[in-house]
Amino acid sequence: MPPVGSVVLSELRRTIDNIEKAPAYGANTAPISLGAEEIDAALPWGGLARGGLHEINGEGGSFGFHAGLLRRAIGEKGYVLWCRHSIVERDTGLPYGPGMAHFGLKADQFLFVRSKHAIDILWAMEEGLRTPGLAAVVGDGITPDFTATRRLQLAAEATNIPAFILLPPRPSQQFVHPSAALTRWYIKTISSVETEKRMRLRADLLRCRGGAPKNWIIEWHEQTLCFHLADMLVDGANATYKETA
């Protein structure tokens, strides 16, 4: 057992740390809970870090996962700056309001920005991240380089605004680009034949600063606006997805 003095000292250090890192008055610093306790517990922040950059990729399902995450992050009244690359319109379609409504997201919560140039998107995201009062910033359809992600991460840390990047859809889990994001997710849909049409996804946490990669099978519950771990299957297979399953 360490001597009492050092406990007091480390306690004090933590308090000072908290004061120093405290953001502007009124800002929310609590981590973003996904709703499923198991996932929150596996993340080093007890949920997703609020002041951080999170990258989401996948071939299908990434939009649903992202919408759910966004709803968890901004709550009922938060305001989102959604910056999308024009290429999105052709490739993956536009975010569709009535569909978003199923995730508890409302029309007047979004401020959209579109541009043909990735540099403008990054600029707009950074401007957003430096504006206290926004609840989240989304970059849609861009693949930023390391410097860009570092800038976004620093901006997000400073104001405690979460930033999400929806990478252009890719069929494999291989992220080729280096990035300073706190977490990277790869999302894949899983057949929802047996699950009363609930969106069922396999979420791979590929990288997590200060945490270990992991994966889960999750479902989105429209009524509770929560992610849940998928129930155990009859044959006793664990909810944690196995490649062979």
Place this chain on the structure above:
Amino acid sequence: MRLTKKRHSADHDWRQDGPFALVLPVSGGIRIQAVDSAAASEGIHPGMTLADARALLPGLLIATADPEGDARALAGLVDWCGCYTPFCARDGADGVILDISGCAHLFDGEDRLLSDLWTRLKRMGLTAKIAAASTPGAAWAWARYGGDGLALPENARKSLMPLSVSALRLVPEAVERLQQLGLYCIRDIIDLPRAPLARRCGIAVLDRLDRVFGKTSEPISPTRPTAEWRTRLAFVEPIGRAEDIALATQKLLEELCDILERHGRGARQLSLVLYRVDGTTQTIEIGTGQPNRNSEHLHRLFAEKLGDADPGFGIEVMILEATVTDSMSAYQLGVQDHRVDDNRRLRLLIDRLCNRLGSKDVFQVAPVASHIPERAVKVRPPVTGLSCDQWIMKQPRPIRLLATPEAIDAIAPLPNVAPACFTWRRRTHHVRNAEGPERIAPEWWRHNADRAYRDYYRIEDQDGRCFWVFRHGGYIEISDMRWYMHGFFA
């Protein structure tokens, strides 16, 4: 004040030695349009045919006149004159008229202003005749028919007397008529009884006379709209560095914001005009969503665009105008009320985004009461803190919608069931699970609307991806049936 611009189009500035004239082909031959002083002293005057001029002076150098180019150059010059006064207008084909009342003190008096203007024009390679007078008419007369020198002498009335009647800006017929009567100078007609004069030569003569002597007012209508709120900064030495321009802009903004604050106004549109040494101008404009007079914020908006500023050979004067303003009451920053503050910050963010990306690319969406999926959303300009109606959705709707439905090759076992497999973007998907159809009828109350029903299916492929596809048409003739991809769930 009057300024006569000698007509030399920019491309004729090469000025070879010798008498020079500009010619223009008109009906009845090529005629002289303008001459330089050397040619004028040889007896060549505008309006002569080229053949006559050549007979007089075989060595005459000529070039074709470019009236449109001249007009453009004159318009540019009018803009440039804005660095002296906001009231400047074009006057005929070769003149600029400025209202300098209340502006002379900026240049330490009228004389200094005129000599400054004269020097600058000379530096630009323009031979200008400049006159200042109490009425536009008198200035016009003195600039064109008066003696040398810049300003009209103090005893204006007396010095105008010996001028020709043409100096009254009369139509040639009226001048001719007066001359037929033996009235050549202003002196001759000034004391004549007014009624008989009007009867003989037209009322226009009296009107012109009154305008020259200030009995009738003659307002100048400026070419550019004049702003009520403006600040001006003149430099001792022309500036050209981007940092200097940014600094000057900041100074102007601070000054303007002070003025706006005193009057309880906020700027909606600002324009910054850069007056370059070579007599050209550049205008940089910004707009804000809400009235604003925060110089820091406005400076950030300008900073985005100052990169396009081209100082050319140097900028002499910068003028900042608030072209559109709105009333804006004073407010105190709340200590506790951070939500109001957040809203304000969001508005500023919207301004910055609009300013760089264009207001068309910054928007919000709002619901529209329509069953047609692509019509259920409309784009609206961004407004903060205003809640709108929400979508009430009982049926599943995709999270992403393609802007235009894409045709797919689908194979359905029967015409009225979901497809068993389909090819979209060169990839074949096998349908594992399907739900539907949800029939969406066309909007019969709209003209030119699509008349066919759409049967939407939510289908899931072998990988669990969920698509929204629809069948279109084919109720009467099976060959008309088409399948389309419209959106994605998750």
